Amino acid sequence: MSLNLNGSVVLAGAGKMGAALLEGWLDRGLDPASIVIQEPNLSGAAQDLASKHGIKAVADLAPLDTPPAVIVVAVKPQAMDDVFPGLAKIAGPETVVVSIAAGKTLASFERHLPPGSAVVRAMPNTPAAIGRGITGAVANVHATAAQKQACESLLGAVGPVVWVGDESLIDAVTAVSGSGPAYVFLLAEALAEAGVAAGLDQATAVQLARATLSGSGELLNQSPLDAETLRRNVTSPGGTTAAALAVLMREGSGLKELMTEAVLAAKKRGRELGR
Template identity: 55%
Template sequence: MAGSLLLVGCGKMGSAMLAGWLAAAIVDRVVVVDPSGAPGAPQHPAVSVVPAIDAVPAGFAADVVVLAVKPQVMDGVLAGCAGLVHPGTVFLSVAAGKTIASFARHLGDGAAVVRAMPNTPAAIGRGMTVAVANPLVPEERRNFCDALLRAVGQVAWIEDEALMDAVTAVSGSGPAYVFLLAEVLAAAGREAGLPADLAVQLARATVAGAGELLHRSDTPAGQLREAVTSPGGTTQAALSVLMAGDGMQPLLTAAVAAAARRSRELAG
């Protein structure tokens, strides 16, 4: 499976996706639209860079237009995209909070749109993306979008777009929660008497190693937790605090609810 793409925006997410597509050889040609010159774009004979949408080569027809710009500038970008709506062309957005209906307002009701929510581990090929398509996206184009997204990690598809707010709260924002865990674990280590640099080293390695163990195992997280928890031991003493009624679960539940609520607000 291969096709031609127009990539609008080549920042961290756009450049990571582009590198994945080229490595997987799933694109024949990519035209990148980036006013900065796309310094992060890989040097490749299949890739060309233009500064604006109106500079896209005449006659270039993209199978998929990938919109990888920040949500706050998306409306301005879409204003120049109406001329890109052609039969068979799909618009694939990776901008948080922008609904399919918001794209239809700019592109018209006849535009085929896929809304996707990747997360930052896509930069190392370990992302988690959830996607939803409107009814105008044909199966073969949906399959192509799936391949594009799988080039940077795992993909799940949903039918109910309303779930995207919760998706954003769990996986889109989720890496920040994990980074915070590493921060506060290091701080707790310092409070317990460890030198600051050793506390940071232990926290980072522990969070990263446990994450990799979870990644490589099919065992549920709860069972992995139980496997390292000896009755009456040190881990159980710590978990009795973290799993208390006012511990980690209610905090994360409230955090995810706040993120999902903000996602709905940003979507309008």
């Protein structure tokens, strides 16, 4: 499906996530001439894509002849206060601003923009780098259906987009899917270390753990069955998997309790960062 927008797109910040979005847009057929990158130190994948496709890249944005349809702000949160006021100057009355900076609220953008400006706060995750991400998003009350659709088209270039109606839920989204890849990678580490403890050499344990997690994830992705059913299908009564799950599902101290505690801690920290 070709990606077409009624106007240009400014991408502010072309690090790993910005570059992943850029690649997704180009793969979906977005006209390179409609993209402007604002990045003082353009390098890596973004630089290669810009050079290959003739995309305009600048360190500082001068006023554009026509305000962009969308401004995607992908700079690090700590750089936002320095970068955003300049971006706000190029926004027009029909521009929608999309932020993927963790912890930055809708209100923190609105105060730099004219009253009534459309703003979307989004949280993609790192599998976006291979086009397998997922993004949680929330819009302010001024974003129109058409503007939300434009944002979904851009964010959806790296995976599905899930909209929430309450901005406070973005902290929960961040705790589950934004931080979630780290939980999965930790599981891979732990499983490999457990394999070594069980007598395997390091290389074999890592290979088994890595392939098991990636294969199981793809099975979960492709199967019509839910996670609980898939788990039960692997578990024979009285077998080896049941013995392991008895530990992982121990009442009061099992994996579910630990994961809930971890997600709530991440959610709490997200709220603290947004103050």
